[in-house]
Amino acid sequence: MSSEPPAATDAHPVPSRRSYALLAAGVMCVTAAELLFKRGAAATAGASDAGSLFGFSVLASGWTWLGIAAYISASAAWMNVLRQMPLHIAFSMMSADQALVPLCAWALLGESISPRRWCGIALVVIGIYVIARPAAQRKEQV
Amino acid sequence: MSAALLLALIASQVCLVTGELLMKRAMDLTNATPVPWARFVPRFLAAIACMSGWFFLWGGLLQRADLSFVYPFEGLSPILVMMGASIFLKEKLTARTWVGILLIGCGVALVSAS
Numbered sequence: 001m002s003s004e005p006p007a008a009t010d011a012h013p014v015p016s017r018r019s020y021a022l023l024a025a026g027v028m029c030v031t032a033a034e035l036l037f038k039r040g041a042a043a044t045a046g047a048s049d050a051g052s053l054f055g056f057s058v059l060a061s062g063w064t065w066l067g068i069a070a071y072i073s074a075s076a077a078w079m080n081v082l083r084q085m086p087l088h089i090a091f092s093m094m095s096a097d098q099a100l101v102p103l104c105a106w107a108l109l110g111e112s113i114s115p116r117r118w119c120g121i122a123l124v125v126i127g128i129y130v131i132a133r134p135a136a137q138r139k140e141q142v
Numbered sequence: 143m144s145a146a147l148l149l150a151l152i153a154s155q156v157c158l159v160t161g162e163l164l165m166k167r168a169m170d171l172t173n174a175t176p177v178p179w180a181r182f183v184p185r186f187l188a189a190i191a192c193m194s195g196w197f198f199l200w201g202g203l204l205q206r207a208d209l210s211f212v213y214p215f216e217g218l219s220p221i222l223v224m225m226g227a228s229i230f231l232k233e234k235l236t237a238r239t240w241v242g243i244l245l246i247g248c249g250v251a252l253v254s255a256s
Contacts, residue, residue: 041204055202082169088227092220092243098250120252127245
């Protein structure tokens, strides 16, 4: 990694409300993409390259392409978020998908969630809150 | 767990973290006026290449193991990205941020273990 001129840091604006909204939209798109990729992978699990290192055969499923579309939307939102927000804050908030995927599987696919998994989901949500709160406060101070 | 599966897991994490760091560098450049495209393009393309590597490795993993097995390893990525952001991007990390990340890591481990 080459060193950046100080101007790049000085030009770094404070994250706006729009950044947080974009981040939320990105998280939802990623959650949709994960669920679609899983469906695509499940639909192609018997393919000839199923045992190889790269899973190119997932491209044979339409679910995978829907997942790619959701993932591209998320990426566009993500790139805009990165213009303003520090990477470690934005990325850790993106971990909300770890809680959202099982929640969506529960709500949409009727999968059950064990008490242990509920605890895990709660910890992820609390962790994101702990990280997000001081970031929002900094925003208000500036 | 087979050696190939472990290799794919490690490689996917490396691809993801490197890709995110490069993408952050590239997008930071777009805040400048005029945008230094000559410096933006190579970083952006390298980021896309890393993320493509992650995508296909991840697809391969999902074919052979279900999400509940792959997730604990994916839970490492926020921690690795934080370390990378601190070392390479010189982002300031507070104790509170580390506590938050630890909570998320434990949460992901619990979600995947059940």
